[in-house]
Amino acid sequence: MERTVYVNGDYVPEREAKISVFDRGFLFADGVYEVTSVLNGKLVDFAGHMRRLRRSLDELQMRMPCSEEELLQIHRKLVEVNAVAEGLVYMQITRGAADRDFTYPESATPTLVLFTQARPVIASPVAERGARVVTVEDLRWGRRDIKTVQLLYPSMAKMIAKGQGVDDAWLVQDGKITEGTSNNTYIVTADGTIVTRDLSHDILPGITRAAVLNCVRELQMKVEERAFSVEEALSAREAFSTSATGFVCPVVEIDGTVLGDGKPGPVARRLRQIYIEESLKSAI
Template structure:
């Protein structure tokens, strides 16, 4: 059965989904997006994703295509129509369709597209084996705090990682790790301190990042929000990434340097376990 997607007021089979060739998301990359995980058919931390969406829209002076309540109703209807128990729902908002111009149109109606991806996100092999990353130059623009649809630079980073036989890339700017290609980056020092870059325009304000830091605080773990270098990462006891689609994922190799004994460490593994417990309990 074909997947059902939502496009500007209609639920249609994905093969029939259409959007204007003049949509500014297509012409200019003029759009934002969000993704919420789905567990047991419910949305994980969705209110926080909606709040971040609102911030992205405001930063770009972009309007809502509908009310927040309507957007949530659409999310749940897309999940229901596709019978998704575990996976993710993506929604993308663009400034809308208008004749091509660098200047923002005054009367364009924002476009809304939404779709689901059914996939395992809890019981996945990488959680048991850990993942490998390489470091690459961060070539993105300097408003990474806005979750835009401009994802070519992260795609290039992921492709560079794949070509090197790694799972993902950590981006480096001015000698310091900013974040992963589609996730926030963490290391755990030899004394057990969790280190991750502080919030700024240089990184995405990760929803899962925030939740994991809260869990770490509740567990009495020491956390430092500061920049760290690749060399510091090589010497770390553990490392991990956080994202809505991966939750907490241990990193066991960075630029061919093995961390610890080459398997997921106890702190990253425990944080993943605790996050999943929280996500299942609070999903709605």
């Protein structure tokens, strides 16, 4: 069945969806996006995604194309008409179409596009067996805290991982791991402390990251928000990542070094289970 997508106020078949060749998202990657998971036909962490969206738009001096309530209704309608029980909704906002110029146009109307992807997110073969990752130099721009559509280097890093026969790449700057290509990263030390990079311009403030850290604190587990080195990761008891589509995903191998017994660790497995349970309860 052909999907229905949303383009600037219209719900249209995907093959009929069009935007201008002068759209600044196409010419300059001048746009932001959010991906919201769908469980049982409902949206997970929607309010958090809206908060981050507003921040990204503010950082780029870009206008919100409509109200949050309207965005919620668009998300819900797309989920309904495409019969998505489990999957995701992708939303992209660009500055709009204008004659090509590096300065921001003053009168452009923002472009708003949304589409769904139906796919299993709870039953994940990678999460079940644990992901294998390699480290790659982090060559992205310096404002990774803004969720822009500038994703070419993460794509390149994922292709490096694919070429080495593993699942993903973790990015490294000055010997410290920043984050994964599309996720936040964590290690568990020998004493059970969960360590994850602290928020700054160096990483994206993950919505799933915030939710999982809330779970960690409610469980009174020890957590440190700080940079950690590749060497620390290689000697960790276990590791995992978080993202809107991967939830909590255990990592069992880094650069060919097997962590623990080579199976998903108890901390990652517990947090994944709790996050999914809580998401099912709170999804709207």
